[in-house]
Amino acid sequence: MAGEIVLVVDDEPQILRFLRPALANQGYQVVTAQNAHEALIQAANHRPDVVLLDLGLPDGDGLTVLAQLREWSRAPVIVLSAKGEEAVKVQALDADADDYLTKPFGVTELLARLRVALRHAAREDQREQLSVFTQDGLYVDLIRRQVSKHGAEVHLTPLEYKLLLELIKHAGKVLTHKHLMNAVWGPAYLNQSHYLRLYMRQLRHKLEDEPAKPRLLINEPGVGYRLRAP
Amino acid sequence: MTALTVLALPLRPYFLPVNVIMLYLLLVTYVARYLRRGPAVLASALAVAAFDFFFVEPLHTFAVSDAQYVITFAVMLSVGILISGLTGQLEEEVEARAATQSEVANEQLRNSLLSSISHDLRTPLAGISGAASTLLSLPEAQLAESAPTLLTTIRDESDRLELLVNNILDMTRLESGTVQLNLEWLPLEEPVGAALNELEALAAGRRIDVRIPGDLPLVYGDAVLLERLFANLLANALKYTPAGSPIDVIATASDGRIEVRLADHGPGIGADGVDLFAKLGRAGRHGSTSDTRSAGAGLGLSICKAIAEAHGGSISAANRSGGGALFTLTLPLSAEQPQVPAEPVQPSVEAA
Numbered sequence: 001m002a003g004e005i006v007l008v009v010d011d012e013p014q015i016l017r018f019l020r021p022a023l024a025n026q027g028y029q030v031v032t033a034q035n036a037h038e039a040l041i042q043a044a045n046h047r048p049d050v051v052l053l054d055l056g057l058p059d060g061d062g063l064t065v066l067a068q069l070r071e072w073s074r075a076p077v078i079v080l081s082a083k084g085e086e087a088v089k090v091q092a093l094d095a096d097a098d099d100y101l102t103k104p105f106g107v108t109e110l111l112a113r114l115r116v117a118l119r120h121a122a123r124e125d126q127r128e129q130l131s132v133f134t135q136d137g138l139y140v141d142l143i144r145r146q147v148s149k150h151g152a153e154v155h156l157t158p159l160e161y162k163l164l165l166e167l168i169k170h171a172g173k174v175l176t177h178k179h180l181m182n183a184v185w186g187p188a189y190l191n192q193s194h195y196l197r198l199y200m201r202q203l204r205h206k207l208e209d210e211p212a213k214p215r216l217l218i219n220e221p222g223v224g225y226r227l228r229a230p
Numbered sequence: 231m232t233a234l235t236v237l238a239l240p241l242r243p244y245f246l247p248v249n250v251i252m253l254y255l256l257l258v259t260y261v262a263r264y265l266r267r268g269p270a271v272l273a274s275a276l277a278v279a280a281f282d283f284f285f286v287e288p289l290h291t292f293a294v295s296d297a298q299y300v301i302t303f304a305v306m307l308s309v310g311i312l313i314s315g316l317t318g319q320l321e322e323e324v325e326a327r328a329a330t331q332s333e334v335a336n337e338q339l340r341n342s343l344l345s346s347i348s349h350d351l352r353t354p355l356a357g358i359s360g361a362a363s364t365l366l367s368l369p370e371a372q373l374a375e376s377a378p379t380l381l382t383t384i385r386d387e388s389d390r391l392e393l394l395v396n397n398i399l400d401m402t403r404l405e406s407g408t409v410q411l412n413l414e415w416l417p418l419e420e421p422v423g424a425a426l427n428e429l430e431a432l433a434a435g436r437r438i439d440v441r442i443p444g445d446l447p448l449v450y451g452d453a454v455l456l457e458r459l460f461a462n463l464l465a466n467a468l469k470y471t472p473a474g475s476p477i478d479v480i481a482t483a484s485d486g487r488i489e490v491r492l493a494d495h496g497p498g499i500g501a502d503g504v505d506l507f508a509k510l511g512r513a514g515r516h517g518s519t520s521d522t523r524s525a526g527a528g529l530g531l532s533i534c535k536a537i538a539e540a541h542g543g544s545i546s547a548a549n550r551s552g553g554g555a556l557f558t559l560t561l562p563l564s565a566e567q568p569q570v571p572a573e574p575v576q577p578s579v580e581a582a
Contacts, residue, residue, distance in 0.1 A: 086454055104392055157573045194415035194448065194568040201417045205444050212419045212440035212479075218427060219420045222412065222454040 004118060005029045007048035009039040009065065010080065011058050015103075019052070022107045028114075036060035043069055050117050052110075053097070054080045055088055063088075063095060070096050074124075076117035080105075086222030093176045093223070100174065100223075116172035116229050133168045135230050136215050138207055140168060147207075154206050159184060163199050164207075167217070172229025174220050200225060235280045250285050251306055254278075258310040259317065267318035274310025278303050347529075350394055357387035389431070393465070397529040400458055404536040411455070411540060415448040415568050418481050418488065424453075425460035432468055437476040447483050450564050451541050459537040462530035463492050463557055471496030471554070483563060487543075490559040498549040506547045507535040534559075 006028045008019050016032050023030045031046045033039040036057045043051065051069065055062035066077055076098040081089055089100045098117050101110060123130070133140040137150045145161065147154045156164065166183045167175065177193050185195055200219075204211040218226040254277035262270035279292070282303060287295045294300060361380040368376055403409050419442045426438065449456070467477050475495035482489050499506055538545040543561040550556045 104388070159573055195570050197415060197417055197420070197448065198568075198570050201419070201444070204419070210440070211444065212422065212442045213426055213438075214419070214423045219424050221421060221424045221457040 003027065003029060004049040005031060005046055006114070007031045007033065007039070007042055007046065007051045009033045009036075009042075009051065009057070009062075010054040011035060011056075012054075015054075015080075018107070019110075022110070026111060034058075036062070036065045039065050040068055043073060043075075047073075048075055049121070050114060051075055051077045052080060053077050055085070055092065056082070063092060066092060066095055066097055074121070076121050078113055078117055089223050090176050090178070093174065094178060098173060113172075120170070120173065130168065133171065133230075135171075135228055137209070138216060140164065142168070149207055156203075156206065160199060160203055160206070163196075164203060167225065167227035171227045174224050174226045176224040180225065235284055239284060247281075247285055247302075250281060251302070254281055255306070255309060255313065259313050262314040262317035263321070266321065267314050270314030270317065271311055274307055274314060277310060278307050281306065347394075347398060351391070354387035354391040354394070358384050358391075361387075394529075397462070397533060400533050401529055401536070404533065404540070409455070409540070411452045413450055414453060416451055416453055416456070418442050418446055418449055418490070421451075421453060421456035422460050422479060422481075422490075424457045425464055428457070428461050429464055429468065432465060435473070436468060438464070438479065439476060440479045442479075442481045443483075446481055446488065447563055447567050449488060449561055451561065452537075455537045455540065459534050459559070462534050463559070466530055467492060467494040467496070467555070467557075470494070475554075486565070487563050488561045490561075492557040492559070493550060493554060495554040498553060499547050499555045500549075507531050507545065 004027075006023050008016060008023075008030060009032075010016060010019075011034045016034075020030050020032070031042050031048060033042040036059050039051075039053070039057075042048075053062050053065060057065070062079065066079070069075075069077065077096075079089065079092045079097045079100040080103055081092075081100060082103050092100060098120070099113050101113060129142075131141070131143050133142065139148045139151075140146070142165070147156055147161070147164070163180065163184050166180060177196055178190060181190050181193060181196055184199075185192070189195060200217060201211075204214055204217050208214050208216055216228050218228055220226060258270055258273045258277055261273040282292055282294065282299070283290060286299050361383040365373075365377060365380050419440075422440060422442065426433065426440070464477070464479075471477065471494045477495075478491075478493045480491045480493070482491075535545050538559055538561070541561055543559065545557065545559045548556050548558070
């Protein structure tokens with residue numbers, strides 16, 4: 001995985017100070033920008049493989065940078081934001097950001113998210129089709145459409161399977177409630193978010209070892225759901 | 231006024247007019263006491279009119295046969311107005327004094343809260359800056375041996391600082407009333423699960439048994455705030471209980487409400503009647519006053535209370551008979567649960 005270019009857009013020197021060695025140590029090439037204007041120039045010059053974007057920039061909105069970047073780049077964008085800004089996170093994710101991290105975050109978590117984002121991008125590039133998904137005793141054969149947990153077959157309803165499939169397609173990445181509602185029930189049902197909650201509960205009861213302590217179907221309050229990735 | 235007039239009318243032959251005047255003035259005093267100055271002045275005027283109309287010859291007219299009564303009316307009206315004024319003034323003074331007192335109490339609370347918070351902020355800060363400066367001053371030979379411990383201290387203390395800062399922010403937002411509840415239908419396991427997820431590091435190696443029935447009705451609540459509530463309750467339980475002891479979280483629904491009981495096997499909450507949910511309540515838990523691990527815990531519980539109340543619910547704490555503390559959260563249950571159209575049940579998802 002060595003050599004991928006990471007563009008870090010953040011105006012706080014403290015953040016850059018620890019991110020630079022942490023990322024370089026993993027073999028990434030680090031490019032930095034401290035404001036919105038610089039971010040777009042750096043992105044155009046270096047064509048990063050992944051972007052870490054702080055939403056609160058001194059000269060503009062991180063969301064605007066995201067929109068302008070998306071006009072020509074498909075590089076995964078991981079948004080960095082402060083706690084309690086769930087609405088902004090949802091806005092960023094719905095505006096095609098790939099993931100988010102809440103400040104302060106640990107380096108281990110950041111590196112895991114980076115790997116997920118890069119893996120995704122690579123798969124999309126090669127139009128590679130996943131044929132099997134496994135995690136924590138869950139086994140999903142995407143070609144035969146068979147689901148099992150610890151070797152025992154699990155029966156899912158068509159909608160439960162559709163929901164699981166959408167989560168598997170984006171495994172490791174957070175998906176907003178709106179995204180999932182749209183993908184499974186369609187745009188006419190966007191305000192019926194309890195459909196999603198109840199189907200998630202059903203899925204948890206069928207797929208989790210302890211449904212009250214989910215290990216697979218992670219709920220991100222106020223934002224959406226994430227399927228834990230291998 | 232009407233009631234008094236109706237009551238007094240049949241008794242007209244037996245009452246001296248002076249007693250009727252007294253009764254009217256008594257009524258004016260009560261009006262002034264409970265309804266304030268304006269209504270009392272109005273009542274005085276009505277009392278004079280009613281007295282003239284019903285009790286002064288010729289009856290049932292406003293005409294007056296005896297000119298003496300004009301003086302009676304004037305005195306009655308002035309006394310009525312005077313009583314209104316005095317009573318109103320007295321009430322206002324009492325109120326003003328109470329307001330000053332609560333302001334002083336608020337000020338005292340703010341001051342002690344501030345000193346408690348700054349103490350809690352300084353403790354982890356001292357740890358961080360101490361560990362960092364030690365690291366910088368160590369000779370290279372000693373670095374390899376001491377660095378891991380010192381770096382772990384820095385990380386752990388930063389985590390604690392983060393918890394505290396989050397709690398201060400949450401409390402400020404809840405208190406200023408700027409928090410808008412974002413209400414949605416939620417299965418209770420979602421906020422509880424998210425809280426457990428958040429506390430993963432803190433709860434490492436601890437047994438937390440969560441029992442939430444799969445058919446528990448949905449809660450109509452704010453996902454983010456409810457997660458904060460459970461995270462704070464769980465963090466509190468983890469902090470005040472011995473390392474090996476289990477924590478039970480049990481949810482039940484009955485009588486139009488959802489009850490979540492969080493039971494631990496720690497030292498309990500003490501019997502000194504200290505309100506654990508008050509902002510400085512952490513002194514109430516055994517040994518906690520001298521326990522530096524308690525950073526932000528007192529605020530945490532008052533946040534729990536504020537969030538429960540914002541949802542129309544409540545939270546209480548008690549000692550368990552077998553030892554340990556029991557926190558009970560009650561949330562109202564809406565009778566109308568949202569429905570999802572039934573889906574044809576298929577034996578299996580077959581290949582398309």
